[in-house]
Structures are given as C-alpha cells and as structure tokens.
Amino acid sequence: MTKLNYSDVTPKGVFLNRRKIIAGALASTALPQIGFAKPLDVVKSEYTVDGEITPRDAAVTYNNFYEFGTGKGDPLANAHTLTTDPWSVEIGGLVNNAGTFGLDDILKDVTLEERIYRFRCVEAWSMVVPWIGFSLSELLKKADPQSGAKYVAFETLYRPEEMPGQKNSRFPYPYVEGLRLDEAMNPLTMIATGMYGEELPNQNGAPLRLVVPWKYGFKSIKSIVKITLTDEQPPTTWNLIADNEYGFYSNVNPEVDHPRWSQASERPIGGGLFAKRIPTLMFNGYADEVASLYSGMDLRTNF
Numbered sequence: 001m002t003k004l005n006y007s008d009v010t011p012k013g014v015f016l017n018r019r020k021i022i023a024g025a026l027a028s029t030a031l032p033q034i035g036f037a038k039p040l041d042v043v044k045s046e047y048t049v050d051g052e053i054t055p056r057d058a059a060v061t062y063n064n065f066y067e068f069g070t071g072k073g074d075p076l077a078n079a080h081t082l083t084t085d086p087w088s089v090e091i092g093g094l095v096n097n098a099g100t101f102g103l104d105d106i107l108k109d110v111t112l113e114e115r116i117y118r119f120r121c122v123e124a125w126s127m128v129v130p131w132i133g134f135s136l137s138e139l140l141k142k143a144d145p146q147s148g149a150k151y152v153a154f155e156t157l158y159r160p161e162e163m164p165g166q167k168n169s170r171f172p173y174p175y176v177e178g179l180r181l182d183e184a185m186n187p188l189t190m191i192a193t194g195m196y197g198e199e200l201p202n203q204n205g206a207p208l209r210l211v212v213p214w215k216y217g218f219k220s221i222k223s224i225v226k227i228t229l230t231d232e233q234p235p236t237t238w239n240l241i242a243d244n245e246y247g248f249y250s251n252v253n254p255e256v257d258h259p260r261w262s263q264a265s266e267r268p269i270g271g272g273l274f275a276k277r278i279p280t281l282m283f284n285g286y287a288d289e290v291a292s293l294y295s296g297m298d299l300r301t302n303f
C-alpha cells in the first residue's frame, strides 16, 4: 500500500487556493482559526489507514471541547481567546525527573511526524485525521518513570477567564483523563501538536493534546498542562459524570453498546448529513497493535 501524507493527497494548488477561499469566506463572519496556522515541518510515518481523510474544514469546525461550550460549533467560536504561548507541562508523581517543561523544551527532543489515524467518538461519529506529533513514550522516558508507576494521569488547563464553559458548570473541571502505563507507552499513543500539516488549532486542543486511536475520543484529552505518574487508577472526567456509561478503559468496541445507543456502526463526519454509516471495528481497527494489552480481561466489565 502506498503511504501518503496530507500534503501528498491534497494538490498544492487546491491546498493554497482553499486557504484563500476559506480566509475570504470567513473575513466577514470573523470566525477565527479556520484558516491555516503555522505550517510544520514533519516526516511521514508508517501510520496510515485505508479510506479517505476527513476534510480539514470538518475536523476544525465540528468539535468537542466542553471548556468552550457543549455545542459542536462552540469551540471554534470561543477558543481563539485561549492563550497558548507561553505554555508548560508539569510532569510529576512517580518519576525520577519531575519538573515543569516549557513547550519548546518538550519539542526540542522529539521528531514530529505525521500519523493518519482513525478517530472514533463515543457519540458514534468518526473521522480520519492526519495528526502531527510524537509518541507519548518519548516524553515519559524523559520523565523517567519509577518502577512503582502503573498509571498516567492527564489534566487540561483550568482557566475560567479564557474558558467560558468552565464558569458555573455542572461539569467537574479541570478535565482529567488517564491511561494504564502500558497503554501510555504503546507506540500508537501520541501527543499531537498539529494536524493537516499545520499547528493544532485551539479548538482541537492546542498546543498539545493526547491522541489514543483505539479508544473513544474523550480519552484524547486536550490542552494538557499536567501529567502525573501514579500507582492507582486515576479519575477520568466522563467516568465521574456517568460511570455506568463511560468506563476507565473506553476501548472502541462494536460489541459493547452505550446504554443509550449502539456502538456497532458510526457516521463519518464530513461526508454530508446522509453519509452512509460504516461498521465500527474492534479497537477502532487497531486490534493487531493493542489487543494483547487486554488479554484475559473481560471487556464488558472493563468497558
């Protein structure tokens, strides 16, 4: 199979022209960040999928980022006010090299690469996204986990003055997520700093977010400021809100339905309202890479 990256599949003319079209179309409505941000130099990677990449316009306008509102368009409308520079990530807990690392400090030690991954939201829609980033394991190795570390806890920025959804909310903020350490160290697990050949737009979780392609989208926590290695399973936001609906693992699984809807199929975003639903794959199509992490586990109990 040929391996393409986003700049290959999008003819340069269309790419540049579309940028102008988008910029022009939006000048009047003053919608921020749908136009292109800073381009990133990246290398291609082995990670790609069969099927079409979701149009960029869809991926940067149809978002879940409740800190900016619960509507799919709210993050685009509200996230442009988020200050993402300066940015630092506090890494601590059961590590030998704890500290607060500036974004540049983190990026200087990694090679950014493009990875085209399937992305499946628990709401039963999906995308195919050309992310740019690096393996989370690279960052964790830098922190040097101690032998007692079993889990990794992540935390999103808490800044209500810039995140209107955090004011008077019934949701517990900051948004928190977690992985088992072996899940976090899996080569598929990445920290994304960009998508579609450019820096991450704020609404997609700038300046750095988690991407765990075999798990439901809410595990892919955005705008991370804190990473803590622990020996106990950390709390996760959606599990705190409804533990009968959202488990800690939240592996994509077509055989385990959400209490209120089927997970057997999904609606690709960007194909129009009447796009044909497609079957959902076990572990979102990444079973070869990750099924062994769960051998011997009952995936209904550990949903």
Ligand SMILES: Nc1nc2c(c(=O)[nH]1)N[C@H]1C(S)=C(S)[C@@H](COP(=O)(O)O)O[C@H]1N2
Residues within 6 Å of the ligand: 059, 062, 063, 064, 065, 066, 067, 120, 121, 122, 156, 175, 203, 204, 205, 216, 217, 218, 219, 220, 221, 222, 223
């Ligand atoms: N901090 C934070 N991270 C978050 C969310 C959120 O509301 N807040 N939503 C999650 C959900 S439900 C999904 S599906 C993805 C959506 O990512 P996208 O908008 O880039 O497609 O982000 C996840 N990460």
Ligand SMILES: [Mo]
Residues within 6 Å of the ligand: 064, 120, 121, 122, 123, 216, 217, 218
């Ligand atoms: Mo989601």
